[in-house]
Amino acid sequence: MIKIKGLKKSFGDLEVLKGIDLEIKEREVVCIIGASGSGKSTLLRCINLLEEPTDGEVYIEDVKVNDPKTDINKIRTDVGMVFQQFNLFPHMTVLDNITIAPRKVKKVDEKEAEALAYELLAKVGLTDKAHNYPEQLSGGQMQRVAIARALAMKPKVMLFDEPTSALDPEMVKEVLDVMKQLAQEGMTMVVVTHEMGFAREVADRVIFIDGGYLVEEGTPEEIFNNPKNERTKAFLGKVL
Amino acid sequence: MSHIEFLAAFNALDFGIIWNYRDLFIRGVWLTLRLTLLGFSLGLILGIFLGLGRLSKRKWIYYPCKIYIDFIRGTPLLVQILIIHTALIPSIFGQSLGFFVSGALALTLNSGAYIAEIVRAGIQSLDKGQTEAARSLGMPKGMAMRYIILPQAIRRMVPPLGNELIALLKDSSLVTVIAANDILYAAKIVQGATFKQWEPYLTAALLYLLLTWLASKLIAFIEKRFSTSYVPKKRRTTFADQLKR
Numbered sequence: 001m002i003k004i005k006g007l008k009k010s011f012g013d014l015e016v017l018k019g020i021d022l023e024i025k026e027r028e029v030v031c032i033i034g035a036s037g038s039g040k041s042t043l044l045r046c047i048n049l050l051e052e053p054t055d056g057e058v059y060i061e062d063v064k065v066n067d068p069k070t071d072i073n074k075i076r077t078d079v080g081m082v083f084q085q086f087n088l089f090p091h092m093t094v095l096d097n098i099t100i101a102p103r104k105v106k107k108v109d110e111k112e113a114e115a116l117a118y119e120l121l122a123k124v125g126l127t128d129k130a131h132n133y134p135e136q137l138s139g140g141q142m143q144r145v146a147i148a149r150a151l152a153m154k155p156k157v158m159l160f161d162e163p164t165s166a167l168d169p170e171m172v173k174e175v176l177d178v179m180k181q182l183a184q185e186g187m188t189m190v191v192v193t194h195e196m197g198f199a200r201e202v203a204d205r206v207i208f209i210d211g212g213y214l215v216e217e218g219t220p221e222e223i224f225n226n227p228k229n230e231r232t233k234a235f236l237g238k239v240l
Numbered sequence: 241m242s243h244i245e246f247l248a249a250f251n252a253l254d255f256g257i258i259w260n261y262r263d264l265f266i267r268g269v270w271l272t273l274r275l276t277l278l279g280f281s282l283g284l285i286l287g288i289f290l291g292l293g294r295l296s297k298r299k300w301i302y303y304p305c306k307i308y309i310d311f312i313r314g315t316p317l318l319v320q321i322l323i324i325h326t327a328l329i330p331s332i333f334g335q336s337l338g339f340f341v342s343g344a345l346a347l348t349l350n351s352g353a354y355i356a357e358i359v360r361a362g363i364q365s366l367d368k369g370q371t372e373a374a375r376s377l378g379m380p381k382g383m384a385m386r387y388i389i390l391p392q393a394i395r396r397m398v399p400p401l402g403n404e405l406i407a408l409l410k411d412s413s414l415v416t417v418i419a420a421n422d423i424l425y426a427a428k429i430v431q432g433a434t435f436k437q438w439e440p441y442l443t444a445a446l447l448y449l450l451l452t453w454l455a456s457k458l459i460a461f462i463e464k465r466f467s468t469s470y471v472p473k474k475r476r477t478t479f480a481d482q483l484k485r
Binding site: 048050073074076077079080081083085087088089090091100101104105106133134135136146149150153 | 367369370372373374375376377378379380383387388391392395469470471
């Protein structure tokens, strides 16, 4: 579903990704772990071209994403993204946050978009907040709305960029629960996370990134119980 | 003038004379208002495009906008008014189109450059996550700008736009040099006709003060409506309303 070949990304003189190869299959849940600054968020952001790769190729369903001829907006409708800082639109109600993209980008009519929005709000347990504004919600609620907003475009894959890192500890679980449910429903997911418990429980595959390289990958058991690479061992020793 | 003479002159102030010329001042207020509001509104439209152009990554859009803004902000409005009235318009149309067209055009072109900087700053002050969220949902740039960025940025532009409106109101007095009969021009006429200096110019000053005061009240009202919170305020219920329930 997603194919990444020899991906490199530099910011000025700083090379953050130094050649990553990765393939993600449909319905697969992949967790990317690694220290801060290792390049895991950059890798994720290269998938929907929020960052332009310096070198290498990214394919989504055999369409080359980083090709000037590709209509990136069309690709992005199939790739949902959830951000660390939620990035809800503060000037819109929860309902409008969820319906704006389907209505304006996909030209879905208002009633249909709202019906879908209520369906998604029920899924994330926030039906009663439809007419509230983001600033009236807690962090956990905002992130659940952000997930619903991304799902409203009916994406084929969801990218999560440290979705629980900006949350108070007591709100982490409500967001992870929604993500777990999503994984069980068969959504293809790529999750950059520091939640090792979540990675262990939900991921089909865990990828460890360090210094711009994909250092090790495997099932959660392989990575967490029996890491082979010294750097993986050192990282897990610090976080587990 | 010694201070005794100064006090004597002050004692002799006779604003009754101004009353005879009230029509001139009323017309002046009217013209000042029309020029300012027209210049500001058109400048707002111009400024939005210039400000967006200033943010463009395309060099052929960016540089003309930047050069225009730098030129206008780096030269005196008085000089701009004279260039437009005596050179630009006559050389395009073959004749003067009158002080109103020249004045409105000068104020538009001038405020457009200042407003462009306000627009740019307002947009740049927004978190870039807002654009990223919009783009990640598949919105093209223009759509993200229209539905996500501008509605938020406009709120942040309100206070500096208010300052610009007041500055423009005062600077509009410069159109006097092209014989536009604004407030200051009325004062000059009255001064010439009566040989009084204090009364007409003090009257002009007070009229400008009145207008800027009214403008600041209007701006304060708008700022209050666009407060930092996006949540609409519930209408205040009165005791009578509660009884009805």
